[in-house]
Amino acid sequence: MSLQEARSHIAAARAITILTGAGISADSGVPTFRGTEGLWRNYRAEDLATPEAFARDPRLVWEWYSWRRELIATKQPNPAHLALAELERRRPETFWLITQNVDGLHRAAGSQCLSEIHGNIWKMRCTGCGLVSDNREVPLPILPTCLQCGGLLRPHIVWFGESLLEEDLRRCDEALRSCDLLLVIGTSGMVYPAAGFASVAKEGGALVIEINLESTQQSNLVDLSLQGRAKDLVPLLL
Ligand code: BJW
Ligand code: ZN
Numbered sequence: 001m002s003l004q005e006a007r008s009h010i011a012a013a014r015a016i017t018i019l020t021g022a023g024i025s026a027d028s029g030v031p032t033f034r035g036t037e038g039l040w041r042n043y044r045a046e047d048l049a050t051p052e053a054f055a056r057d058p059r060l061v062w063e064w065y066s067w068r069r070e071l072i073a074t075k076q077p078n079p080a081h082l083a084l085a086e087l088e089r090r091r092p093e094t095f096w097l098i099t100q101n102v103d104g105l106h107r108a109a110g111s112q113c114l115s116e117i118h119g120n121i122w123k124m125r126c127t128g129c130g131l132v133s134d135n136r137e138v139p140l141p142i143l144p145t146c147l148q149c150g151g152l153l154r155p156h157i158v159w160f161g162e163s164l165l166e167e168d169l170r171r172c173d174e175a176l177r178s179c180d181l182l183l184v185i186g187t188s189g190m191v192y193p194a195a196g197f198a199s200v201a202k203e204g205g206a207l208v209i210e211i212n213l214e215s216t217q218q219s220n221l222v223d224l225s226l227q228g229r230a231k232d233l234v235p236l237l238l
Contacts, residue, residue: 001224006209007237010181013207015094017179018084019197023186023212025103027078027231030071034188040064049159058143058152065155066140069121073138077109080185080234085110087238096175100187100194102157115168115175117194123156132156164193172197177204183237184210186230189218198222211237 001009010016022032032038033045040048043064047053054061077085088095088111097114099106102121106114124135124144128151135144135153144153158164176182182201189195198208198218208222211233219225226233 003226003236006224006226009207009209010183010237013094013179013181015179016087016091016181016183017095017175017201017206018097018183018185019187019194020084020097020099020101020106020185021187021189021194022101024078024080024230024234025075025101025105026186027080027229028075028105030075030101030103030105032186034190040067046160049157050161051159052161054154054159058154062140062143065121065157066138069140070138072103072105072121073136075103075105077105078231080230081105081109081111083235083238088113096171096179098172098175098194098197100191102155115171117158117164117168117172119155119157121155121157124153125156126151127154128152169193173200176200176206179204179206182206182208184208184212184218184222185234186212187216189216209237 026032048061048064084097092113095113097106097111099114099116100118102119104120104122122134122136123132125132126146126149128146129149131146131148146153176197179201182198184198198221202208210218210222210225211230215225
């Protein structure tokens, strides 16, 4: 399938679902998780993004999130985020965006029909009373606490070993099963349940197109794998 044919499929699609990962925000300057660029000091995301890591050393985990918040606060949506927001404006009834990213750049670009399945780095949750609050403070106090009960706050983010919200899973499943085209952009396809989403869409009969800098674990499964930068390819396709 050529790029031109892919464009025609997208233009003719009845319902489109998009799945994005860190690669789409890499073009805005936000580091990805895996690969040499994805390291933070000597830690891997897998060692910091867990409830056990937070229980053991909340200061270290908050240091990581504070560093990322400061970095993300300086970044803007890129042409790939903007092209997806524009696609949604053209067809809001038949469009759903699923993002694994917590940086909020899709919302900043104007996307509204979306599930942020791993949460949002600009929200916090109280480990005491459970209150979820918006928070854009940068830099943060070393250990932020709840205004309501004084409990320790944590990022409102889904860590390894934690379940995604039932409501998000239900909405995603519906969007994957009912679409006739799934676009998978900038994800390594290594983290579940999102890593299984392309298979769900294929089972439902959708055409699956992948955009990534390199081939991934999913490249063999998809109908078309396009290699290049999201910021170049997404606007070209849409
Ligand atoms: C470009 C580009 C450019 C670069 N243009 N492209 C089934 C089987 C095995 C294990 C499990 C399973 N089910 C659940 C698990 C356990 C676990 C899991 O999947 N582990 C795997 C590592 C094996 N999953 C979970 O625990 C999930 N919970 C769950 O399933 O609950 C039920 C359950 C619990 C326990 C046991 C069983 C079931 C929760 C997962 C939460 C993940 N959260 C994180 C971190 C927190 C968020 C944060 O702080 O930001 O979310 S992990 C991290 O990876 C982050 C990301 O959202 C996620 C995905 O990464 P992504 O986006 O794919 O980034 P990269 O860096 O991997 O890839 C970037 C890609 O972009 C690359 O391919 C580049 O080539 C490309 N790229 N520049 C285009 N310019
Ligand atoms: Zn509280």
